[in-house]
Amino acid sequence: xxxxxxxxxxxxxIEPLEIDSSGATLDLSSASFIVNESDDHALEQAxxxxxxxxxxxxxxxxxxxxxxxxLYTAAxxxxxxxxxxxxxxxxxxxRAAAALYAAALKxxxxxxxxxxxxxxxxxxxxxxPFLAAALGLPYVGVICGVRRGAEPGTVTVCKEFPGAVMxxxxxxxxxxxxxxxxxxxxxxxxVAKIRAAMKSAQFEEQVAVAPGATPPLSICRLxxxxxxxxxxxxxxxxDEVAARIAEILAQKGLRK
Amino acid sequence: xxxxxxxxxxxxxxxxGKAGDGKPPLGCxxxxxxxxxxxxxxxxxxxxxxxxxxxxxxxxxxVLTSPSLWMCVxxxxxxxxxxxxxxxxxxxxxxxxxxxxxxxxxxxxELQETFQNVFKYGNxxxxxxxxxxxxxxxxxxxxxxxxxxxxxxxxxxxxxxxPSYYPRNQLVAxxxxxxxxxxxxxxxxxxxxxxxxxxxxxxxxEEGLFETLVEANRKVLDKQDFRKLVVLDPHAFxxxxxYYPRFGAWYAVQHYTTFLADRLExxxxxxxxxxxxxxxxxxxxxxxxxxxxxxxxxxxxxxVPGVKLVEMSRTRDxxxxxxxxxxxxxxxxxxxxxxxxxxxxxxxxxxxxxxxDILAVSCPYELARFEDAAKVAGLExxxxxxxxxxxxxxxxxxxxxxTL
Numbered sequence: 001x002x003x004x005x006x007x008x009x010x011x012x013x014i015e016p017l018e019i020d021s022s023g024a025t026l027d028l029s030s031a032s033f034i035v036n037e038s039d040d041h042a043l044e045q046a047x048x049x050x051x052x053x054x055x056x057x058x059x060x061x062x063x064x065x066x067x068x069x070x071l072y073t074a075a076x077x078x079x080x081x082x083x084x085x086x087x088x089x090x091x092x093x094x095r096a097a098a099a100l101y102a103a104a105l106k107x108x109x110x111x112x113x114x115x116x117x118x119x120x121x122x123x124x125x126x127x128x129p130f131l132a133a134a135l136g137l138p139y140v141g142v143i144c145g146v147r148r149g150a151e152p153g154t155v156t157v158c159k160e161f162p163g164a165v166m167x168x169x170x171x172x173x174x175x176x177x178x179x180x181x182x183x184x185x186x187x188x189x190x191v192a193k194i195r196a197a198m199k200s201a202q203f204e205e206q207v208a209v210a211p212g213a214t215p216p217l218s219i220c221r222l223x224x225x226x227x228x229x230x231x232x233x234x235x236x237x238x239d240e241v242a243a244r245i246a247e248i249l250a251q252k253g254l255r256k
Numbered sequence: 257x258x259x260x261x262x263x264x265x266x267x268x269x270x271x272x273g274k275a276g277d278g279k280p281p282l283g284c285x286x287x288x289x290x291x292x293x294x295x296x297x298x299x300x301x302x303x304x305x306x307x308x309x310x311x312x313x314x315x316x317x318x319v320l321t322s323p324s325l326w327m328c329v330x331x332x333x334x335x336x337x338x339x340x341x342x343x344x345x346x347x348x349x350x351x352x353x354x355x356x357x358x359x360x361x362x363x364x365x366e367l368q369e370t371f372q373n374v375f376k377y378g379n380x381x382x383x384x385x386x387x388x389x390x391x392x393x394x395x396x397x398x399x400x401x402x403x404x405x406x407x408x409x410x411x412x413x414x415x416x417x418x419p420s421y422y423p424r425n426q427l428v429a430x431x432x433x434x435x436x437x438x439x440x441x442x443x444x445x446x447x448x449x450x451x452x453x454x455x456x457x458x459x460x461x462e463e464g465l466f467e468t469l470v471e472a473n474r475k476v477l478d479k480q481d482f483r484k485l486v487v488l489d490p491h492a493f494x495x496x497x498x499y500y501p502r503f504g505a506w507y508a509v510q511h512y513t514t515f516l517a518d519r520l521e522x523x524x525x526x527x528x529x530x531x532x533x534x535x536x537x538x539x540x541x542x543x544x545x546x547x548x549x550x551x552x553x554x555x556x557x558x559x560v561p562g563v564k565l566v567e568m569s570r571t572r573d574x575x576x577x578x579x580x581x582x583x584x585x586x587x588x589x590x591x592x593x594x595x596x597x598x599x600x601x602x603x604x605x606x607x608x609x610x611x612x613d614i615l616a617v618s619c620p621y622e623l624a625r626f627e628d629a630a631k632v633a634g635l636e637x638x639x640x641x642x643x644x645x646x647x648x649x650x651x652x653x654x655x656x657x658x659t660l
Contacts, residue, residue: 195464
C-alpha cells in the first residue's frame with residue numbers, strides 16, 4: 001500500500017501571538033512553530049498500518065517553521081520518503097495549500113492519503129476535504145483508526161460521530177482520510193534516532209507549485225478574542241484570586 | 257513496533273563495565289543489598305539485583321518492558337552500598353532505559369512530554385525560551401545578562417529551569433541574585449541562551465538528548481569568559497562535574513552551598529538579624545550520597561543566629577530521597593500505580609518527628625515536592641519548607657517578602 005501523509009507546521013501557542021502593524025495578519029517573525037497535532041496522529045496511523053503489514057509511507061510538507069526537525073523525526077519514526085516543498089512567501093491558507101499539496105501528491109499515486117482533520121490556523125476551512133477535492137478522491141473525515149480491509153483495495157476505518165457514537169466503515173481505495181487521532185498516541189522516538197536521521201535521511205526537495213491560482217483570502221482585521229460579559233476575569237493577588245475561586249466553588253455547591 | 261538491533265543483556269552489561277562507571281555489573285554476586293536498600297524496591301518487579309540477573313541470563317526483554325524500569329528515582333543508595341562497587345544508578349539503570357527506547361519500547365507518557373519539552377524548548381517545563389529571564393523582572397539588583405552583554409565575570413550562574421520559571425523557585429533565584437550582589441563578586445547569567453543541563457534526561461536513558469544539550473551548552477559557554485560556574489541544582493552540578501568532561505567539556509563548577517560555604521567569613525558581616533527556628537536539613541541525593549557534600553550546607557545554617565539545627569533519623573549518607581531524581585519528579589503517578597509511595601511523603605514525616613519548624617533544602621525540586629507533601633500530611637503551617645538561600649536572605653534582610 002502506498003500511503004502519503006501531509007504534515008503541517010502551525011504556530012506554537014507557548015509564545016503569545018502578535019498581530020502585525022497591518023492589523024490583518026499575524027506577526028510570524030516572532031512566532032515559533034510546531035507540528036500540527038492531528039497531522040502527527042496521521043503520521044502515527046500511517047506507520048501503524050505500515051508495521052501491520054507492509055506499506056510505503058511518504059511524508060509531504062511545506063518548507064517553513066521548524067519543518068526540518070519535524071521531518072527528521074518522521075524519518076526516525078519510519079517514514080520511507082520525505083518530500084519537502086519550498087515556498088515563496090508566507091504560508092498559504094488551507095485552500096491554496098490544498099492545491100500545492102495535491103500537485104505534489106498526484107505523481108506519487110497514493111492509495112491512501114492521511115492528513116490531520118484540523119489545525120488551529122485553518123482560516124478558510126479544513127485542509128483535508130479541500131485536498132480530497134483537489135485530488136479528485138473521495139473523503140472520509142474524523143477518523144480515529146485505520147486498518148487494512150478484508151477485501152483487497154480497501155481499508156476499514158473507525159469514524160467518530162457526535163454523542164460518542166463510533167462507526168466502522170469499509171472504504172475503497174484510493175481515498176483521503178481526515179485523521180482526528182491515531183490508534184495509539186504518537187510514539188516517542190529517542191533523540192539519538194532523530195540525530196541519526198539528521199545524518200542519513202534524504203529529503204526530496206521540490207518547489208511548491210499549483211496549476212491555476214487560488215483566489216487569495218482577503219482578511220479585513222484580526223483581533224484577539226474579547227472577554228465576554230458572562231466570564232468573570234479574576235485579578236488581584238494570588239490570595240485574592242484564590243479566595244474568589246473558593247467563593248465561586250462554594251456558590252456552585254462544589255465546596256462547603 | 258519497529259525494533260533495531262541493540263546489544264543483548266549480558267553483552268550490554270559487559271559494555272557498561274568498560275564504560276568506566278564503577279565495577280562491571282557482571283561482577284554482581286546477587287547479595288541483594290541493593291534491593292533491600294532501595295526505598296521503592298518492594299514495589300518493583302525487578303529491583304536492581306533482579307534487573308542484573310534477568311539481563312545477564314538472557315531475559316533482557318522482560319526487563320525492558322517492565323514498568324519497574326521507570327521506577328528508579330536516582331537516590332544512589334544501591335550504588336553507595338553495593339559491596340562490589342557496581343555503579344547501578346549512574347550506569348545500569350540509564351543504559352537499560354536507553355536500550356528500551358532504542359528498541360521502540362515507550363517510556364511513561366509523562367516522561368515523553370518532559371523529553372519533548374527539553375528537546376524543543378530547552379527547559380523541562382515546556383515554557384518559552386524567551387521567558388527565561390522572567391524571574392528577574394523588576395529585581396532591585398542588576399542582573400548582567402551575558403547573552404546581551406558579553407563581559408568577563410567571576411561567576412557565571414546557571415539559574416536552572418525551576419528557578420527561572422517556577423514561581424515558588426523564582427523567589428529563591430531572586431534572593432540568590434541579591435546574595436551574590438552583596439558578596440561583591442562579579443556575576444552574570446546566560447539569559448535566553450541558557451538551556452537545561454540535561455542530568456535528568458541522561459538518567460532517564462535519553463543519552464541522545466543529553467548529548468544534544470551538552471553540544472548546545474558547550475557552544476554557548478565556550479564563548480563566555482568566567483572563572484567558575486555556580487548552580488542551584490545539584491543534578492546540574494553532578495552532570496557538569498561527571499558527564500560533561502566525557503564530551504571534552506571541562507568546567508570549574510560549584511553548587512551554591514559549597515560556593516557560599518567557602519565565603520563564610522564574608523557572609524558573617526552581612527547578618528542583620530537572627531532567625532529563631534528549629535531547622536532540619538534534608539541531604540539531597542546528588543549533593544550528599546553522590547558527591548559526599550554534607551557539611552557545607554550545614555555550615556551555612558549554623559551561621560544563622562537563632563537557628564537550632566536538628567538531624568532527622570535518616571541523615572547524611574543514610575538520608576531518605578525526596579523521590580524526585582532520575583525522572584522521579586514526573587513519575588509520581590507511575591510509581592504510585594505500581595504500588596510505590598511518594599518518598600517525599602515519608603520524608604516530611606521524618607522531618608516533622610524532629611520537631612523542626614523549618615525543613616531546609618538545597619535542591620530546586622524539593623520545594624515543590626516537600627511543600628506538597630507537607631500539605632498532604634496536614635503539616636502545612638507547622639513545617640515550613642525553605643531553601644537555605646531563603647534562610648540566609650532572611651537573616652541578611654534581603655528577602656522581598658517575609659518568608660519565615
